[in-house]
Amino acid sequence: MGTGKxxxxxxxxxxxxxxxxxxxxxxxxFTQILSVSEATVKFDIWDTAxxxxxxxxxxMYYRGAAAAIVVYDISTMDTFARAxxxxxxxxxxxxxxxxxxxNFQFILRNPKLVMALVGNKSDLDSKREVQVEEGEExxxxxxxxxxxxxxxxxxxxxxxxYEIAKKLATASPPNPSGVTLNHEETQERRGxxxxxxx
Amino acid sequence: xxxxxxxxxxxxxxxxxxxxxxxxxxxxxRFFKKNLEVxxxxxxxxxxxxxxxRPQHVQRYREYANIYKEEExxxxxxxxxxxxxxxxxxxxxxxxRPSEEGKETSHAAEDGDxxxxxxxxxDDLCERKSGSDNLSENDTEKEKVQSAPxxxxxxxxxxxxxxPSLQAIEDMMSVRxxxxxxxxxxxxxTSQGKPLTPTEDARSPKGASEEDSDDEFYDAERSxxxxxxxxxxxxxxxxxxxxxxxxxxxxxxxxxxxLEVLVRGGVPMALRGELWQAFVGxxxxxxxxxxxxxxxxxxxxxxxxxxxxxxxxxxxxxxESIGGPEKWKGQIEKDLPRTFPGHPALDDDGRNAxxxxxxxxxxxxxxxxxxxxxxxxxxxxxxxxxxxxAFWTLMGIIDDxxxxxxxxxxxxxxxxxxxFEELVRERFPKLVNHLDYLGxxxxxxxxxxxxxxxxxxxxxxxxLRVWDVLLYEGNRxxxxxxxxxxxxxxxxxxxxxxxxxxxxTLLQSLAGSTFDSSQLVLTxxxxxxxxxxxRLHDLREKHRSAVIAAVEERSKxxxxxxxxxxxxxxxxxxxxxxxxxxxxxxxxxxNGDLSHSESGSTNSDEVLISLTGDxxxxxxxxxxxxxxxxxxxxxxLLEEKRSAVLRLNLYHLYGLHVLLYAV
Numbered sequence: 001m002g003t004g005k006x007x008x009x010x011x012x013x014x015x016x017x018x019x020x021x022x023x024x025x026x027x028x029x030f031t032q033i034l035s036v037s038e039a040t041v042k043f044d045i046w047d048t049a050x051x052x053x054x055x056x057x058x059x060m061y062y063r064g065a066a067a068a069i070v071v072y073d074i075s076t077m078d079t080f081a082r083a084x085x086x087x088x089x090x091x092x093x094x095x096x097x098x099x100x101x102x103n104f105q106f107i108l109r110n111p112k113l114v115m116a117l118v119g120n121k122s123d124l125d126s127k128r129e130v131q132v133e134e135g136e137e138x139x140x141x142x143x144x145x146x147x148x149x150x151x152x153x154x155x156x157x158x159x160x161x162y163e164i165a166k167k168l169a170t171a172s173p174p175n176p177s178g179v180t181l182n183h184e185e186t187q188e189r190r191g192x193x194x195x196x197x198x
Numbered sequence: 199x200x201x202x203x204x205x206x207x208x209x210x211x212x213x214x215x216x217x218x219x220x221x222x223x224x225x226x227x228r229f230f231k232k233n234l235e236v237x238x239x240x241x242x243x244x245x246x247x248x249x250x251x252r253p254q255h256v257q258r259y260r261e262y263a264n265i266y267k268e269e270e271x272x273x274x275x276x277x278x279x280x281x282x283x284x285x286x287x288x289x290x291x292x293x294x295r296p297s298e299e300g301k302e303t304s305h306a307a308e309d310g311d312x313x314x315x316x317x318x319x320x321d322d323l324c325e326r327k328s329g330s331d332n333l334s335e336n337d338t339e340k341e342k343v344q345s346a347p348x349x350x351x352x353x354x355x356x357x358x359x360x361x362p363s364l365q366a367i368e369d370m371m372s373v374r375x376x377x378x379x380x381x382x383x384x385x386x387x388t389s390q391g392k393p394l395t396p397t398e399d400a401r402s403p404k405g406a407s408e409e410d411s412d413d414e415f416y417d418a419e420r421s422x423x424x425x426x427x428x429x430x431x432x433x434x435x436x437x438x439x440x441x442x443x444x445x446x447x448x449x450x451x452x453x454x455x456x457l458e459v460l461v462r463g464g465v466p467m468a469l470r471g472e473l474w475q476a477f478v479g480x481x482x483x484x485x486x487x488x489x490x491x492x493x494x495x496x497x498x499x500x501x502x503x504x505x506x507x508x509x510x511x512x513x514x515x516x517x518e519s520i521g522g523p524e525k526w527k528g529q530i531e532k533d534l535p536r537t538f539p540g541h542p543a544l545d546d547d548g549r550n551a552x553x554x555x556x557x558x559x560x561x562x563x564x565x566x567x568x569x570x571x572x573x574x575x576x577x578x579x580x581x582x583x584x585x586x587x588a589f590w591t592l593m594g595i596i597d598d599x600x601x602x603x604x605x606x607x608x609x610x611x612x613x614x615x616x617x618f619e620e621l622v623r624e625r626f627p628k629l630v631n632h633l634d635y636l637g638x639x640x641x642x643x644x645x646x647x648x649x650x651x652x653x654x655x656x657x658x659x660x661x662l663r664v665w666d667v668l669l670y671e672g673n674r675x676x677x678x679x680x681x682x683x684x685x686x687x688x689x690x691x692x693x694x695x696x697x698x699x700x701x702x703t704l705l706q707s708l709a710g711s712t713f714d715s716s717q718l719v720l721t722x723x724x725x726x727x728x729x730x731x732x733r734l735h736d737l738r739e740k741h742r743s744a745v746i747a748a749v750e751e752r753s754k755x756x757x758x759x760x761x762x763x764x765x766x767x768x769x770x771x772x773x774x775x776x777x778x779x780x781x782x783x784x785x786x787x788x789n790g791d792l793s794h795s796e797s798g799s800t801n802s803d804e805v806l807i808s809l810t811g812d813x814x815x816x817x818x819x820x821x822x823x824x825x826x827x828x829x830x831x832x833x834x835l836l837e838e839k840r841s842a843v844l845r846l847n848l849y850h851l852y853g854l855h856v857l858l859y860a861v
Contacts, residue, residue: 002532020539022654023532026646029706031447044699046642050528051570053606057645058747064637092559 003073004048004120007151009047012189014105015153022034024049027061034161038169043161045193053146062090065112067164072135074119075127079144080134083117087142090115114167116145118160164193246467247581247657248542257713259657262713266659269716274466281363285454357489357586360472368476370451374672375594376478440555461670462723464663464716471582477669478594480587489586492558521642526560526568537573543581551585552577558589559596568594569604574653599673603649607749609742614648615641615740616735618678622685629689636698643705644681652680660715667719679722682729684709687722 007021010099013030030045044070046061048054062068069087079086090113117139119130132148139146149156243251243259246266251259360368451457465473475481534549544552555576561569575595579588596603602610622640623630633640651668652661669677688708695701712718 002536018539020535022539023536023570023573025650025654027642029642029699029702031703042699044702049570053569053604053608056608056612060639060645062643093466176355 002005003051003071003076003079004151005069005071006047007150007169008069008071008118008157009045011151011157012156013045015154017154019152026054026057027186028064032161034165036162038166041165041168043165043193065193066168067116069116069164069193070144071118071120072130072175073121073124074130074135074173075121075149077129080119080130084138087115087117087138087144091142093154100192114164115142116144116147116160117142118146119148120151123153124153159193201643243659244542245592247658247662249538250540250708251657254707255657255713256710262657262659266715270467271418271465272469273464275458276463277466280453280456280460281286284366285363287453295480298646326814350418356584357484358584360475360587364469364472364476366451368456368479368481370454371477371670371672372479372482375482375598408761411546457672461666461718464719465666470662470666471579473559474665474669475581475583475587475591477608477672478591480590480594484596487637488562489558489589493554494563495561524560527557529570530556530560530568533570533573535578539582541577544577548580551580555580555585555589559592559766563597566605568826571649571653572596572604573650574650578653595669599668601629609745609749610738611645611649612745613738613742614674615645616745617646617680617737618648620730620741621678621682626684626685626689626816629693632693632695633701636695636701638701638831640685643702643709647681647684647709648674648677651677653708656718657711657713657715660718663715664722665721667723673734675731675734676722677731678734680718682726683718684712686725687712698774699828 002023004021005093006024007017009030010016010018010021011027011116013032024047027046030047031043032045033040033042035041045064048058048061068090070083072083076078117135119132119135133150135148136146138144145160145167147156147160147163149160151157245251245259246263303557323343329418400418530553534553537549538544541548552573556568559576572592576588576592581592582588583591600610603614604611614713619640630640647655652664656664664676664680668674684705687691688705691708692701692705695704
């Protein structure tokens with residue numbers, strides 16, 4: 001099993017959970033709309049493949065993203081280590097790749113990549129290898145949202161995306177002359193969301 | 199008649215002329231019921247191959263099931279006719295076969311014919327599939343044979359020669375295997391900087407072509423996957439299409455053209471497993487006991503294999519990055535239950551066979567090891583053929599057809615996406631303009647298409663039809679043609695989308711409902727004949743250096759963000775106007791320098807130069823193109839009367855003063 005990226009997204013987008021979720025090849029795309037008090041956010045979610053070597057393809061998906069969710073499996077310490085690496089990579093790209101992210105208009109209003117660190121499979125508490133505090137601490141050091149979720153039980157899944165939506169909405173306060181991708185003066189925000197692995 | 203959940207595209211997809219007979223749906227209902235009993239809780243419907251049908255596609259699948267059945271009957275007749283004529287004309291067998299084989303021949307030939315007909319009956323096939331006769335382990339085989347005496351015994355064996363009626367085809371295709379062997383040796387010198395090359399597989403003359411003068415082409419030595427010195431495979435730089443490959447043999451095989459037409463029309467289900475082996479040239483590739491020896495390594499490792507697998511389950515990815523032995527083991531274990539979950543044939547025995555197959559391949563070619571996607575390929579092959587046959591077929595596909603694709607750096611995969619992007623740009627400028635406008639990169643969607651060879655991306659009937667042609671042609675041309683055909687079919691719907699998310703969603707879902715497999719394959723094969731191996735070879739040469747440069751930079755341990763420069767920024771290069779395309783084609787030689795120039799050139803002077811100098815400075819091409827793109831972007835935004843705000847935003851966010859002045 002992977003860390004549960006696809007399961008997490010499927011739970012959020014379709015409310016489904018499959019015990020044996022097919023391995024993701026390359027990446028898969030999902031969308032979901034979520035209303036928070038500040039605005040309506042449409043998530044364009046890229047769910048990327050978990051295997052290390054697919055990492056080489058990831059940049060084209062996270063480039064220009066407004067938010068990124070880095071997922072690890074609380075029952076496997078190794079996935080936490082990989083999650084940390086991802087966070088570092090994403091932060092670098094956020095700082096140094098600004099010119100490229102211009103290509104996505106919503107980035108104009110979300111200059112900072114909103115990042116969330118997620119410890120999935122919280123239902124496997126008995127097999128826990130990564131303590132809650134470890135996750136929290138790392139997230140805090142890096143200015144990330146943190147949450148432990150279970151795609152299986154749905155615990156904290158909607159909450160996670162809700163928090164991200166809120167952060168996206170506040171990161172880009174409503175601006176009458178702001179830009180939306182569909183050229184309508186709506187309150188809607190769009191966030192390309194990148195889901196990657198720990 | 200056809201209702202579609204994807205409304206926007208209903209008109210574009212439903213172009214088959216054949217009528218739909220509602221009665222046929224019955225048959226499949228029966229099938230669904232039957233399978234529900236054995237499937238996991240969440241799976242609702244399965245198709246004639248035992249694969250899950252997504253809920254939103256069930257209706258359309260049922261409509262097409264009838265067409266599939268008609269097509270299957272027609273093609274079975276055509277193939278039977280073809281094979282009969284072939285048998286007649288080949289009264290003097292090309293290959294002197296041992297007499298025992300001859301005996302088996304006549305028996306199996308009968309058997310084969312009857313099976314072609316049987317294959318048209320879907321329900322029969324389903325039963326056979328769910329019996330999973332191909333997937334049984336050694337020790338359970340005998341039981342299965344006894345419990346299912348009506349089944350062909352030779353299908354249950356670990357290694358089985360394909361039926362003699364197909365051996366002429368196999369012989370023709372095997373010539374290609376040999377030729378590739380030669381090519382790959384020539385190419386060792388020229389394959390520049392490909393950091394990972396698959397192990398040269400041992401190929402020895404096996405079977406009947408003893409009197410062929412090709413023996414000298416074989417590397418007769420058994421190659422040990424560990425000791426073998428890495429040599430370049432042939433896949434990526436091979437020239438000539440499938441047809442060209444076998445061109446010199448035209449006189450020997452006068453029926454080749456007819457065969458090609460037949461393959462494009464689809465391979466009968468009952469023959470598919472064996473024809474695929476023939477196409478891949480499995481018999482010519484096979485080395486006796488090689489598969490068994492690869493697996494035997496495991497037992498040599500002692501009892502700790504179980505522990506190892508458990509350990510690497512938790513540490514799998516760490517070991518993958520540091521490159522320990524059997525580092526792929528954990529990943530294989532993870533993926534076994536995630537390969538066509540709930541498929542009736544993938545019971546415990548089936549998954550054990552899958553584990554063996556993937557393990558053997560990883561040991562055979564450590565430079566690739568195990569890559570996600572191979573689990574799906576291997577499982578499909580196991581559904582169609584005995585285990586060892588599946589191994590040699592998989593080996594042919596990964597080592598030859600997809601050489602460099604699934605290796606650690608996935609270089610050829612990245613190269614192919616750049617090539618495809620260029621082809622799409624050339625063929626569908628309007629569509630690409632629209633996608634550019636939305637900020638959609640074609641490769642987001644087509645990358646996974648190529649890597650999965652359309653598995654789980656298209657309906658199964660279409661996947662198999664594409665594989666028929668791809669395996670026959672012996673290269674990746676069909677990947678490109680199919681993807682282009684999909685763009686042709688769905689481009690009109692895509693240009694109506696209003697944002698990136700909608701476009702990607704639509705393309706993904708339209709592709710997933712491409713049930714008209716014949717239309718797809720014929721559009722692909724007929725409409726894009728000028729997309730051939732020669733052309734792809736040239737385009738790959740053009741783009742490869744940039745990808746390799748980016749990969750090398752990354753492996754040198756430069757900043758992680760530059761990882762993205764290879765593929766992503768190259769893709770951006772295409773995002774502009776036709777002018778930049780011309781630049782792109784003219785500056786092939788500069789590609790090697792791309793990553794340097796772009797990483798170093800954030801200073802404003804250079805930006806200024808490339809802005810004012812317009813298209814003629816080759817020095818910082820990528821940056822220049824980015825700037826052109828930015829200009830286009832800005833112009834558009836300005837038109838929207840938000841100029842002041844945006845200028846301010848840009849100014850503050852990115853400090854690109856120069857940009858603003860220049861605009």
